[in-house]
Amino acid sequence: MKFKFKLGDFFLLTGTIIAFVLSIVLWIFIMTDDQHFNHIDQPNNATQEQAHTHRTKSVYDLYIPTNSYGFNKGKLCRLYDSKNNLSLAFTKELKNIKFKSIKKVSSNQKQYEKLLNDPNFIQLAYPDEVTFHLFTKINMKKGNREFRRIFISSSDKWLYVANDKNSSIYRVKLEKANFSLLRHYAKNAKVKIPIKFVRLKNDYTVFYPKPVRWRVYSYLTDAQSDSYFVSRLLGTSNVATRTSKDGRTTYSLNYYTKLQVPKSGNNNNHNFLYTHYEKAKSPTATSRLLDSVYYVHRLGLNEQNLRFFDADRNTVSYSNYIGGIPVFLNKQDLQADTTFSTDSVVLAFNSLNLQIPIPFDGQTKTLQSTDDVVKSLEKKGLKQSEIQRITVGFKVEKDNSHEGLVNLIPTYYIKAYDQWKNLAEWEKQDFSTSSNFGQQNEGVN
Structure with missing residues (x-):
């Protein structure tokens, strides 16, 4: 019995030593493994990974x-x-x-x-x-x-x-x-x-050599409330201040992040302005295009018909496309513009959603040839050499027969001096007031 006791003590002591040494080895392995430290901040990393995954997916959308x-x-x-x-x-x-x-x-x-x-x-x-x-x-x-x-x-x-x-x-x-x-x-x-391709200031643009008949579409619209965008962009419980000036309200998360909402009432144009201040390196063309996808998705708008439309300097713009052509809101506004700089990201967007399409009733509008459009603009003082792009787009007009019903009216939209305006607006422009009209409006979007 005495021999068995000593043998048991030996095995017990040996097992204890092995367990102790193994625990030390495992502790060293865990503390020197990068994955351990990655999981310490797992909630934040998971959020970033989800954002990156969605951003990549949305590129194709x-x-x-x-x-x-x-x-x-x-x-x-x-x-x-x-x-x-x-x-x-x-x-x-x-x-x-x-x-x-x-x-x-x-x-x-x-x-x-x-x-x-x-x-x-x-x-x-x-x-x-x-x-x-x-x-x-x-x-x-x-x-x-x-x-x-x-x-x-x-x-x-x-x-x-x-x-x-x-x-x-x-x-x-x-x-x-x-x-x-x-x-x-x-x-x-x-x-x-x-069609034919004609080179304008920077690009080749589609010209329609003959008048073309385009469909007029109708949609029931809706618009999300201010609180919806405050919640999505600033959070539900961390909004620090709320200030009002000239009928506009600005919500601030802190000094660095704020959201300006449109005026309330019948003249509401549904235009919001989100600003986030943050020091960053000057973004590359690819990073601007990719990061703008992330911000647009954060808005929670209906993205079914939303498409990339324009990239001008540091601004990336998106528009809804109906029937293969873009929709302009409030005469020349697009659905979303994301502007990047070394100290901020500014997101200007419109909350109006084209929700339910109304069955086509046969209404159409015939537009003149693109050559005639250019001739008309040159007579008004806008030279072809200053025209950057021309496209057929939809102008949104309210239909008084039903609340929230709008008609999408085809018209020509022209980009010149980095500004998008429809044909009627450019024809009203007085180019004779200044010989350096383009220089005065340089950088205006």
């Missing part, structure tokens, strides 16, 4: 080519089909594509214009330049990394992308691409309107 072009009976046409959307078909396929290489093949303007008018390609176009790194992390050599147009050939192994501003053309090799559905939609598109 908001950055969609808004126009498609192809040839019909030997003529270059704008292609549109409300049921078989070419741009959405391309974007869905884009998610599955692997980019093997991107190579610049030309920067010659004549070659560029030849590609614009090549009947062997289906062309998809963004309203303004986007960057390669929105969609791929592939390394590129130094130089311009932006493009506006995508050219789909009969091959699924490659495509071309192009930049209007400097006539750059890139050849992109692909893996796992299949554009057969896109080609089918292009061939059978119900709307094929003859």
Whole structure:
């Protein structure tokens, strides 16, 4: 019995020593493992990861080519089909594509214009330049990394992308691409309107050589309350101050974050202004495009028809697209403008939601040719050389027959001196009051 007792003590002592040494080893491993420290701040990291995941997902929702072009009976046409959307078909396929290489093949303007008018390609176009790194992390050599147009050939192994501003053309090799559905939609598109491309100040713009009849759409609208946006942008319990001036109310979370809400009453224009002050490095083109997605999503607006529309200096703008053309609110306002600087982010947005479409009643409006529009503007004093972009867009007009009902009226919108105005507004502009009108309005959006 005495021998067994000593043997038991030996095993007990040995087990204790092993457990003690093992606990020390595990403690050292845990305390020197980076994952341990990552999980200390897990709630914050989880929030950032969720934001990044949603931002990446939303890139394919908001950055969609808004126009498609192809040839019909030997003529270059704008292609549109409300049921078989070419741009959405391309974007869905884009998610599955692997980019093997991107190579610049030309920067010659004549070659560029030849590609614009090549009947062997289906062309998809963004309203303004986007960057390669929105969609791929592939390394590129130094130089311009932006493009506006995508050219789909009969091959699924490659495509071309192009930049209007400097006539750059890139050849992109692909893996796992299949554009057969896109080609089918292009061939059978119900709307094929003859167009031509005309180079304006910076870009090639679609001109309609003949008058075109456009549909008038109607929508029931709604608008979220001020408290909804205060809650989403400032939180539910941390708003420190509330001040009112000239009928406008400003809510402040602290000195660095505030939200200005529109005036109440019948003249409410639904325009909000969110400002967040924070020191940061000057953002790159890609980071501006990506970060603006995060801020727009925070608003909680209806994003079903929301698309990237314009990128001007440090501002990224989004608009609703109905029937393939953008909607302008309050004459020239867009749905959301995000402006980045080294010390702040400013988000100007409109809370009006196009909620329920009213069945089309056959109402249309015929717009004059784009050439006639340019001639009219030149007579008023706006030279073609100062016009940056021209597009057909919708002007929102209230319909008095029903509360919240609006009609979307097609009209020409022109961007000049970094300002968007409809044709009637530019025709009323007095350019003779100052010889340096453009310089006085430089930087105004």
